[in-house]
Structures are given as C-alpha cells and as structure tokens.
Amino acid sequence: MPALLLPLLAGAADIEAGRRKAEVCVACHGPAGNATLPGVPSLAAQPAMYVFFQLIQFREKRRNDAQMSPFAANLNDRDMQDIAAYFSAQQPTAPPFVADPAKAAAGKIVLDAHHCGSCHLPGLTGQNHIPRLAGQHYDYLLKQLLGFKNGSRPDIDGTMSMAAQPLTEQDIEHLAHYIAGLK
Ligand code: HEC
Ligand code: HEC
Incomplete structure (x- = not known):
C-alpha cells in the first residue's frame, strides 16, 4: 500500500457530508450503494480505505472506465474520504444473483x-x-x-x-x- 497516502486517511471523515456528496453516485451505484445496473459494482459496506484508494486510482487515471472516470476527476481527497466513509457504513442488501x-x-x-x-x-x-x-x-x-x-x-x-x-x-x-x- 502506498505509504504516502496513509496520512490522508487520518483526518476524521464526515459520513453526513459523504451522503450528500454521493447523491450523484447512487444514480449508478444504487440506493445506499447497492447497485442493480449490470456492470456497476455495489459499494455498500466496502472498506472505506478500499473505496478511497480506488477513487484515487480513477482520478489519477491509473484505473480507467468510460462511465466511472469522469465522476472521480473532480473529487478532492476530502470528498473521497467522506464518500468512502458513507458507503462503508451502509448495509448490503441480499444479492439479486441466483447462482448455479x-x-x-x-x-x-x-x-x-x-x-x-x-x-x-x-x-x-x-x-x-x-x-x-x-x-x-x-x-x-x-x-x-x-x-x-x-x-x-x-x-x-x-x-x-x-x-x-x-x-x-x-x-x-x-x-x-x-x-x-x-x-
Ligand atoms: C454513470 C455511472 C456511474 C456513476 C454516476 C458513478 N460510477 Fe462509480 N463506477 C461505475 C462503473 C461502471 C464502475 C466499474 C468500472 C470498472 O468496470 O472497472 C464503477 C466503479 C467504481 C468504484 C470501484 C469499485 C470497486 O469495487 O472497485 C468506486 C469506488 C466508485 N465507482 C465510486 C463512485 C463514486 C464515489 C461516484 C460519485 C462521485 C461514482 N462512482 C459515480 C459507474 C458509475
Ligand atoms: C495477497 C492478498 C490477496 C489474495 C490472496 C487475493 N486477493 Fe483479491 N484483491 C486483493 C487486493 C489488494 C485487491 C485490490 C487490488 C487493487 O485494486 O489494487 C483485490 C481485489 C480483488 C477483486 C476486485 C474487486 C472489486 O471490487 O473490484 C476481486 C474480484 C478479487 N480480488 C478476487 C479474489 C479472488 C477470487 C481470489 C482468490 C483466487 C483473491 N482475490 C485473492 C488481495 C488479494
């Protein structure tokens, strides 16, 4: 894990601010981060550090996706921390998938x-x-x-x-x- 990023996680994240900043995200990622659109990952209960690091990856163009990348482009580190804290605090719903x-x-x-x-x-x-x-x-x-x-x-x-x-x-x-x- 890149050690330089660790201090960014130390500041207290604001879940309520994260909920507001994530309003644009739930259009694709689903209510409280439980996605239903094909190809879109659920974010509910995802570890905050994971969400934060992936958003950095998208913003820095190390991870690219035509749908997702534009939504990470303008987030600052504080936004990413708040959004990550919000999604990680959400409950996952039962998966819609019926496995063979x-x-x-x-x-x-x-x-x-x-x-x-x-x-x-x-x-x-x-x-x-x-x-x-x-x-x-x-x-x-x-x-x-x-x-x-x-x-x-x-x-x-x-x-x-x-x-x-x-x-x-x-x-x-x-x-x-x-x-x-x-x-
Ligand atoms: C237009 C639809 C759309 C919107 C809006 C959107 N995303 Fe995404 N997001 C995606 C898709 C599609 C992927 C999967 C990309 C891939 O296949 O690698 C993704 C991936 C992600 C991932 C990686 C998840 C994982 O499990 O690795 C994170 C984190 C994420 N989005 C956060 C956000 C946040 C935060 C916002 C709002 C600021 C947002 N997304 C808005 C479509 C969207
Ligand atoms: C040595 C630790 C390690 C092992 C063992 C491991 N993973 Fe991972 N896995 C990771 C890490 C770290 C990531 C995040 C990678 C990144 O984006 O930087 C990850 C990411 C993933 C993802 C992407 C999820 C998402 O939301 O985008 C999938 C799927 C996955 N692993 C499945 C598996 C499966 C299946 C196995 C066993 C065959 C496995 N992993 C074994 C560490 C591991």
Whole structure:
C-alpha cells in the first residue's frame, strides 16, 4: 500500500457530508450503494480505505472506465474520504444473483485452494485496502478477475494480479458464481 497516502486517511471523515456528496453516485451505484445496473459494482459496506484508494486510482487515471472516470476527476481527497466513509457504513442488501449450484460449489473449491479468504477474509467481507467481494455483481466480478489476469485492471500493490495468474477462465466463472451468491 502506498505509504504516502496513509496520512490522508487520518483526518476524521464526515459520513453526513459523504451522503450528500454521493447523491450523484447512487444514480449508478444504487440506493445506499447497492447497485442493480449490470456492470456497476455495489459499494455498500466496502472498506472505506478500499473505496478511497480506488477513487484515487480513477482520478489519477491509473484505473480507467468510460462511465466511472469522469465522476472521480473532480473529487478532492476530502470528498473521497467522506464518500468512502458513507458507503462503508451502509448495509448490503441480499444479492439479486441466483447462482448455479454446481458452479458455485466448484467455485468454493477454487476459492479455498487459492486462499482468497486469507486476504479478503473468510466471509469475503474485505479489510483495509482489500475489497469486500461477498454479493458483488456477477458480470463485474468476471470482468475484474479477467482484468487482473490479463493486466487490463491495475493493482495497487501487485498482490491481486499475482493471485489471478493461476486461475483458468473456467475457475473465474465458477468463482464468480460462488461469490455473487454470497450474502
Ligand atoms: C454513470 C455511472 C456511474 C456513476 C454516476 C458513478 N460510477 Fe462509480 N463506477 C461505475 C462503473 C461502471 C464502475 C466499474 C468500472 C470498472 O468496470 O472497472 C464503477 C466503479 C467504481 C468504484 C470501484 C469499485 C470497486 O469495487 O472497485 C468506486 C469506488 C466508485 N465507482 C465510486 C463512485 C463514486 C464515489 C461516484 C460519485 C462521485 C461514482 N462512482 C459515480 C459507474 C458509475
Ligand atoms: C495477497 C492478498 C490477496 C489474495 C490472496 C487475493 N486477493 Fe483479491 N484483491 C486483493 C487486493 C489488494 C485487491 C485490490 C487490488 C487493487 O485494486 O489494487 C483485490 C481485489 C480483488 C477483486 C476486485 C474487486 C472489486 O471490487 O473490484 C476481486 C474480484 C478479487 N480480488 C478476487 C479474489 C479472488 C477470487 C481470489 C482468490 C483466487 C483473491 N482475490 C485473492 C488481495 C488479494
């Protein structure tokens, strides 16, 4: 994790200010950060540090997305802290995804074999700069895992890109079934 960014997180974030600053975001990311649009990730209960670092990545154009990037371009560090604190304090709703039971069971085996929970935590709830995955959208998970494997999704410290290298496309499909169905 970039040590230079750590002092920025030390200031007290304002959740109520974050709620107001996030009004433009929930048009895509859903009420309280529970997204329903295809390809848009949920942000509810995401660790604040993760949201903050990803917003920096978008603003500095290290992570790029035609829909998302314009919304990070004009945020200052204080806005990002407040917004991150707001989304991280929200409750995730039950995921809309209905997993294929056989694919989800195969995904759980891949997840355990690759110790994904050692970083993302056993319930895949995330910690610090490591994202919550539980209940994230299926097509978003597929895109990100393929992106870490082929290098199109940048990675702050390189650990996730390394974790994705041994995964086959079938592993990724199975993982996404398991993870997207988790409460
Ligand atoms: C027009 C729709 C749209 C709007 C409005 C929008 N986003 Fe996004 N956002 C996206 C999409 C799509 C992605 C996924 C990009 C990708 O595939 O990498 C994303 C990704 C993100 C991520 C990364 C999530 C993760 O799990 O890595 C964060 C954080 C985020 N947005 C925060 C915000 C904030 C804060 C705002 C408001 C200031 C906002 N977004 C406004 C569409 C939008
Ligand atoms: C060594 C720690 C580590 C391990 C092991 C690990 N991850 Fe990650 N993962 C991370 C970090 C850190 C990020 C954030 C990367 C970034 O954007 O800088 C991440 C990001 C992700 C994302 C993107 C989520 C989002 O909201 O955009 C997915 C999906 C993911 N990991 C799935 C997995 C799966 C599946 C495994 C097991 C095969 C795994 N991870 C193993 C550390 C790890």
